[in-house]
Amino acid sequence: MLKFPKDFVWGSATSSHQIEGGAAQDGRSWSIWDAHSHIPGRTHKGDTADVACDHYNKYKEDVRLMADLGLKAYRFSISWSRIQPDGQGDINPKGIAFYNNLIDELLKHNITPWITLYHWDLPLALQTEKDGWLNPEIADSFAQYAGICFGHFGDRVKNWITLNEPWVVAILGHGEGIFAPGRKSKDEPYQVAHQLLRAHGKAVQLYRGKYQTAQKGQIGITNNCDWREPLTNSEADKDAAQRSLEFFLGWFADPIYFGDYPQVMKDRVGDRLPKFTKEDIALIKGSSDFFGLNHYTGLYASDVDPDADVQNEVYGNGGIFEDQYVQLTADPKWEMTTMKWAILPWGCRKLIEWVSNRYGNPPLYITENGCALDDKLENGEVKDTVRKEYIEGYLAACHKALQKGVNLKGYFVWSFMDNFEWAHGYSKRFGIHYVDYTTLERTPKNSALWFKHVIADNGFELSIPDVKI
Numbered sequence: 001m002l003k004f005p006k007d008f009v010w011g012s013a014t015s016s017h018q019i020e021g022g023a024a025q026d027g028r029s030w031s032i033w034d035a036h037s038h039i040p041g042r043t044h045k046g047d048t049a050d051v052a053c054d055h056y057n058k059y060k061e062d063v064r065l066m067a068d069l070g071l072k073a074y075r076f077s078i079s080w081s082r083i084q085p086d087g088q089g090d091i092n093p094k095g096i097a098f099y100n101n102l103i104d105e106l107l108k109h110n111i112t113p114w115i116t117l118y119h120w121d122l123p124l125a126l127q128t129e130k131d132g133w134l135n136p137e138i139a140d141s142f143a144q145y146a147g148i149c150f151g152h153f154g155d156r157v158k159n160w161i162t163l164n165e166p167w168v169v170a171i172l173g174h175g176e177g178i179f180a181p182g183r184k185s186k187d188e189p190y191q192v193a194h195q196l197l198r199a200h201g202k203a204v205q206l207y208r209g210k211y212q213t214a215q216k217g218q219i220g221i222t223n224n225c226d227w228r229e230p231l232t233n234s235e236a237d238k239d240a241a242q243r244s245l246e247f248f249l250g251w252f253a254d255p256i257y258f259g260d261y262p263q264v265m266k267d268r269v270g271d272r273l274p275k276f277t278k279e280d281i282a283l284i285k286g287s288s289d290f291f292g293l294n295h296y297t298g299l300y301a302s303d304v305d306p307d308a309d310v311q312n313e314v315y316g317n318g319g320i321f322e323d324q325y326v327q328l329t330a331d332p333k334w335e336m337t338t339m340k341w342a343i344l345p346w347g348c349r350k351l352i353e354w355v356s357n358r359y360g361n362p363p364l365y366i367t368e369n370g371c372a373l374d375d376k377l378e379n380g381e382v383k384d385t386v387r388k389e390y391i392e393g394y395l396a397a398c399h400k401a402l403q404k405g406v407n408l409k410g411y412f413v414w415s416f417m418d419n420f421e422w423a424h425g426y427s428k429r430f431g432i433h434y435v436d437y438t439t440l441e442r443t444p445k446n447s448a449l450w451f452k453h454v455i456a457d458n459g460f461e462l463s464i465p466d467v468k469i
């Protein structure tokens, strides 16, 4: 039996825009994702999140399903434009009431709420009127919004995540333009990342200065990173893999743990990489009580042969290939999910060990992990064996890392239910609960039934002994 530490946090995660629906209900206004998905061609089949899983109206039913699962913690995000429709100024009392009700419902069932303040749904007015994350003023707007949340919810909420995956906001939102606000640039990702870090820092400063002593909670940030395995044992490939990880995760985590961007980024990006002022560093350095990590997959990394005919835009470099100069490849033998993300439990172990070594073994939470599959609901059952084995393999890898001393304190499955998978619309199913998008009925998949036992037993008997971890 693979046993996990006492008090290990067993959770599942969602985000506001992906599940809530109720897009125009009770005074909510649009976010950049509402606008983006309503532009023809930006999402699969023109899917929008106007209704999504209708969690806004079905939250009690959903909390009941969480209770049935025995979930210890539920990570969800707040829709900023439900709380502050213009992104600044007036508060919408019905938005506050919704999250109060959700929090109370969770606590009634002994489920600990984990709140993400920003999971990509910026109030549209802040984009159209203020240039969104490009404008240094956004740090103050974000801190003001965060303060509203701490003030209204912090008496009951003890776990805060400022931002979800700033890398995605920078790279997919402002580099490749496939996510809202749909901008394509080689420079904006670095500018936006800088403001995201400042905004995170300001929110944390406010929490620590005004709320933390009384409310006794913890606050941190969640970053995403894939594993990069050196293609060969050569020093050049090992350097390439390290460089790739520093451009991916070090970009956001180094400022927080060390007070500056990685040297390799400063050397390669030059003047296009913004510089922190002393005040910025005071805000950002040491600004996370824990290390939140979203992790799904990995690729081989190798140095680029300058004479080779390089295919630049290999998936994974995020459009900043020229800055990193890392060639990424997949092994055709790797099993893939419907996102075409390889299933690599051993990459998870290596990544969390890398994090632990680089950042001084901080308290670490995997705030997302899971996979998209072509699930079919047949006779009330979803036989998602691959998902169950995916989670099992990744948890076995986590267990191995724990034995090596990594300070892993919790694991959240992405996602609690099938939902609006951004540009992929409803075509990718990540849930451990199946959602029928016609009836909006939810059904626990077999992976959920298995996960329920893992939570109850605080561990599991490994059923896939050959899994490489």
Ligand code: PNW
Residues within 6 Å of the ligand: 015, 018, 164, 165, 168, 224, 294, 368, 414, 421, 430
């Ligand atoms: C994360 N990539 O997104 C998000 O936090 C979730 O909202 C999302 O549903 C989940 O992972 C599954 O996609 C990512 O292309 C989206 O590298 C895309 C990438 C990474 C993370």
